[in-house]
Amino acid sequence: MTEYYVCDDDDLAEMGRLVVECGDKQVGVFRVQGEIHAWFNRCAHMRGPVCQGRIYRRVLEPVAEDGTVRMMQQSETEINIVCPWHGYEYDLKTGRHPGNPRIALRRAEHVVREGKIYVRV
Amino acid sequence: MKSDVTPRAIPLREQEISIFTDTRDLLEHSRRDAMKRGLQDWFVCDVDAHHVETVSWKEVVQYIEDPVVRENAMNYQQQRIGAPPYGLNGDLGLRYQSVGGRIPHQDDQREKVEDTSVHRDVTLTRRAMNSLGADYMIVFPTPMLFLGMHPQPEMEIWLARAYTRWTMDKIMAADDRIKTLIYLPFNTPSECVRMVEEFGHLKSVVGFTVTSTRYKPVHHNDYMPVYARIEELGKPIAFHAGYHWQDQSLATVNRFLGMHALGFVWCNMVHMTNWILNGIPERFPRLNSIWVESGLAWVPFLMQRLDDQYLMRQSEAPQLKRMPSDYMRENCFYTTQPMEVTHKKALENTFEMINAKTQLMYSSDWPHFDFDLPSMITDLPFLDEQSKRNILGLNAARLFNLPTDLRKDLAGGGVPLG
Numbered sequence: 001m002t003e004y005y006v007c008d009d010d011d012l013a014e015m016g017r018l019v020v021e022c023g024d025k026q027v028g029v030f031r032v033q034g035e036i037h038a039w040f041n042r043c044a045h046m047r048g049p050v051c052q053g054r055i056y057r058r059v060l061e062p063v064a065e066d067g068t069v070r071m072m073q074q075s076e077t078e079i080n081i082v083c084p085w086h087g088y089e090y091d092l093k094t095g096r097h098p099g100n101p102r103i104a105l106r107r108a109e110h111v112v113r114e115g116k117i118y119v120r121v
Numbered sequence: 122m123k124s125d126v127t128p129r130a131i132p133l134r135e136q137e138i139s140i141f142t143d144t145r146d147l148l149e150h151s152r153r154d155a156m157k158r159g160l161q162d163w164f165v166c167d168v169d170a171h172h173v174e175t176v177s178w179k180e181v182v183q184y185i186e187d188p189v190v191r192e193n194a195m196n197y198q199q200q201r202i203g204a205p206p207y208g209l210n211g212d213l214g215l216r217y218q219s220v221g222g223r224i225p226h227q228d229d230q231r232e233k234v235e236d237t238s239v240h241r242d243v244t245l246t247r248r249a250m251n252s253l254g255a256d257y258m259i260v261f262p263t264p265m266l267f268l269g270m271h272p273q274p275e276m277e278i279w280l281a282r283a284y285t286r287w288t289m290d291k292i293m294a295a296d297d298r299i300k301t302l303i304y305l306p307f308n309t310p311s312e313c314v315r316m317v318e319e320f321g322h323l324k325s326v327v328g329f330t331v332t333s334t335r336y337k338p339v340h341h342n343d344y345m346p347v348y349a350r351i352e353e354l355g356k357p358i359a360f361h362a363g364y365h366w367q368d369q370s371l372a373t374v375n376r377f378l379g380m381h382a383l384g385f386v387w388c389n390m391v392h393m394t395n396w397i398l399n400g401i402p403e404r405f406p407r408l409n410s411i412w413v414e415s416g417l418a419w420v421p422f423l424m425q426r427l428d429d430q431y432l433m434r435q436s437e438a439p440q441l442k443r444m445p446s447d448y449m450r451e452n453c454f455y456t457t458q459p460m461e462v463t464h465k466k467a468l469e470n471t472f473e474m475i476n477a478k479t480q481l482m483y484s485s486d487w488p489h490f491d492f493d494l495p496s497m498i499t500d501l502p503f504l505d506e507q508s509k510r511n512i513l514g515l516n517a518a519r520l521f522n523l524p525t526d527l528r529k530d531l532a533g534g535g536v537p538l539g
């Protein structure tokens with residue numbers, strides 16, 4: 001495993017991302033609700049560039065007591081990255097597909113040392 | 122000597138993919154995948170890809186032959202504000218394709234193209250071919266796929282002819298790696314014959330397309346001269362699927378996902394049923410049909426339905442000498458995309474039932490939201506190498522009479538640095 005310097009901790013803002021090349025691998029580093037998460041930039045579907053996708057809040061559809069629905073909603077807490085190739089979504093904190101948790105991104109190891117973010121791949 | 126300097130990760134040029142992203146950047150992972158799998162040395166033909174002809178609609182309408190319609194169309198294209206392109210009916214589902222912008226390449230491709238020596242669509246198609254690893258690409262239009270539902274059958278003729286003449290001039294003439302299955306104005310059979318006779322002999326025309334979204338019985342006697350001419354030419358006829366959300370049964374489906382899943386299959390199931398039960402393969406045994414963009418899972422379903430019913434009611438399909446599934450397996454070809462891969466055993470069974478080794482052809486459907494990669498075929502655990510090579514290119518080479526020398530440039534297909 002090789003350790004790569006990604007950026008300074010200060011440079012990754014809340015909801016910020018940096019997708020980087022580490023040798024022949026690519027990793028996306030995100031800050032979500034204060035936490036750093038690093039994912040390999042390979043979608044579980046067909047290895048698409050998932051970390052370069054758009055970020056959306058998870059879509060929910062609340063059901064009323066009587067079983068009816070009226071409006072959809074965006075989750076306050078669950079943030080998804082959407083693979084730009086075919087639209088698979090993944091929770092940025094768990095790496096799991098919201099519709100099937102067995103489909104997941106591969107987490108890359110990261111460390112923050114002396115104000116710098118590193119990944120190990 | 123071991124260096125203890127920590128290497129720096131290099132930020133990618135495209136941090137977030139958008140409608141402005143270069144196709145080569147967007148498909149870089151595909152190019153790398155293809156290199157890893159040695160596809161540089163495999164002949165690959167992508168039997169179904171698309172361009173967005175409406176981007177060039179101002180040019181296309183100049184090719185309308187009727188002088189009055191041409192003038193009207195050109196004026197409209199020059200002066201309209203906001204209205205859809207002249208003569209196209211489209212479908213309201215087109216607005217939902219990108220899942221609210223989640224899949225940007227489905228919304229638009231506004232990437233930079235410096236080369237002005239060829240039409241922009243030629244450059245985009247070359248970029249896609251070299252990134253997917255395709256030696257040839259058969260390119261279809263997009264909103265025109267709905268034209269069979271236009272209330273004016275004349276419009277289908279005017280636009281089919283204009284588009285064909287334009288595409289010959291601007292796209293096909295520029296690169297012989299790009300081929301077409303020309304659009305037949307199927308609501309008017311005599312005009313289909315005219316199209317076959319006028320354009321069928323051209324080298325870039327590898328066959329003919331019926332856009333499947335239409336309410337026409339493919340077995341009607343009026344079509345027999347069309348099939349006879351096509352059979353004579355030795356080129357195939359393709360049924361390219363699409364949806365029609367306003368079809369009464371589909372209009373009860375409120376999610377695009379459901380409408381799309383059903384619609385793209387339903388039209389071809391109906392046409393295939395008529396095609397087989399009316400014995401078209403018996404009447405035109407050398408006419409090859411290709412069933413495009415319905416995926417594959419419907420084929421075993423329909424084979425089983427028709428076979429079972431046929432044995433009980435043979436007198437209703439007196440032309441058949443074999444089981445419906447025999448015709449579907451021996452006389453019909455299929456394109457892969459969108460290949461249903463979530464149930465592996467079912468997929469393996471499907472390959473066996475359709476005799477994929479000889480009848481199946483790879484298609485990407487690039488740049489649509491459910492496009493497929495060649496690696497979906499190379500990675501299938503249940504196929505031998507020869508079957509994979511056939512599906513990726515050799516079956517198409519045989520059917521379209523294409524030379525199998527390798528034309529792509531996978532290694533040099535990425536975005537130049539700098």
Ligand code: FES
Pocket residue numbers: 043044045046047048049050083084085086087088
């Ligand atoms: S590769 Fe990511 S959604 Fe298909």
